[in-house]
Amino acid sequence: MSITNVVCGIDIGGTNTSIGIVDRDGSILDRMRVGTRQFDHAEAYFKQVADVIQLFFKSHSEYKLCGIGIGAPNGNFYTGNIEFAPNLKWQGVIKVTEIMQNFLPGIPVVLTNDANAAALGEKYYGSASGKKDFILITLGTGVGSGIVVNDQLVYGHDGFAGEIGHTIYDPEGRQCGCGRRGCLETYASASGMVRSAYEFLEKDKRDSLLRDIKKEEITAAHIGDAAAKGDELALNIFDYTAKILGIKLADAVAHTSPSTIYIFGGVANAGDILMKPLKRYFNEYLLTIFKDKIGLEFSGLPQNDAAVLGSAALVNHTL
């Protein structure tokens, strides 16, 4: 029997954890799932993850586990810790790689944050193949980013680089979960768009499909659906979002001059409704030397598998 070398790509989300068995070429050979939220203690949670993995490989002797890559909110590549992740139940510092190596001795474990993992996924299994300088932006519950410079992920001196979601659009603007005001995330995330919807529904008295939905039930998907049907108020919300995102992405270009920025995550599902105004504002606000030179496109990763593939790329391509 021939043995295939594989890695585990693990995507730790606030609610669920996806575990993918991934080969060197980025094919997902099998998938498993562990609930994240049901574990009050990180140690018990990681024990469960390790058990699931061990059980899998016991019954699949055709695969050899070569390493584990983990993408998690506030995951730090340098320390191997999840540090103060607001969307996870476990407080403080979780020594992820240390815990996992105790449960699975001899298996290398690498950790990074979810957006960095997605950027690696884009590079090795998505659209950024061969790109040496690019940025991936995730527009989901929050706004994350992974920055690649000189063919390397930018971790910075402490492992926390790439927080474009927490660059400031308006220092007197919306309250952000990070404690400051006006972060990009408070405008361009799914929940930021919902906040925009509340504001627009209040100040703009025209009719809108969004008025048919209970206020507290409005989602970014609703705004996208309404905009797709030509709802002007919903289209204005996209225009507003695109302008702010365009300005802050133009700022990002002034820092690291990527050849392409990839957009990813739930908000990106709106497709051209987001992309058309975004491209217009992005090019409008770019410094002249960068105009019409920087690609802006959607991620080439399948959305459901991106984080698992990215985490797999982390171990396949950094070890």
Place this chain on the structure above:
Amino acid sequence: MSITNVVCGIDIGGTNTSIGIVDRDGSILDRMRVGTRQFDHAEAYFKQVADVIQLFFKSHSEYKLCGIGIGAPNGNFYTGNIEFAPNLKWQGVIKVTEIMQNFLPGIPVVLTNDANAAALGEKYYGSASGKKDFILITLGTGVGSGIVVNDQLVYGHDGFAGEIGHTIYDPEGRQCGCGRRGCLETYASASGMVRSAYEFLEKDKRDSLLRDIKKEEITAAHIGDAAAKGDELALNIFDYTAKILGIKLADAVAHTSPSTIYIFGGVANAGDILMKPLKRYFNEYLLTIFKDKIGLEFSGLPQNDAAVLGSAALVNHTL
């Protein structure tokens, strides 16, 4: 006779060009000067620079010229060209390395922009020795920056990365020379501070030492002098400048997470009058995970020699 290997570090300014003869350790062994502005054509200018260099080495056989490093506005490391530099007389694209190699065959020539050169100078001959992730900001006529990530200068996909001076503070703000509005440069450069002085003198009716100076003669140095004497209006201008710079530097940290940001250039001469409020605002606007971790200090380079040393470092440490 023993021969010392040296390089030429050339700092091309809008008015003057400084040429330094620099050894491997960063000691400036000799200096020369060529007027920049008096040459209507780039070719004639570079011929003069090459002549001055050749003449020098003819009469100094104790030195061997190993390479030439040039720092210039809009100098591009990848192409070896100065491209559309607003502060230089010569329009369009100047093929600097090609021209210089024609005049001085066999001598390697490297070009980058002045702020990138200063960052390399800081790393090899200044305060950033051993630092793998740092940013240098020059606050002069304009605002420039050099970003170092993973021990490498960030050039980006096209050689134009590191334009923090042209990140946008206020999209409806002051008109910038780049054609857009509200760039950091329009607030934090020497001329930006003078614009602030005009605004403050207009809207704030209190007495000020700055009212004793003819409006069109006010310089950033005047504002610094007045602030040093306790002039409240001048101090308010520094507070205003520091707040905007602090916010945009906090944004820069969110991109590349440097261990230290070095401040350099004429505006930095104000010393603590700038640095005290700048540190306060910078830490106030930093994302929590970065708070109290990022150094903010003045450059360790002697101001008059920084660009020459940086250009020398470019050839001493990238060839």
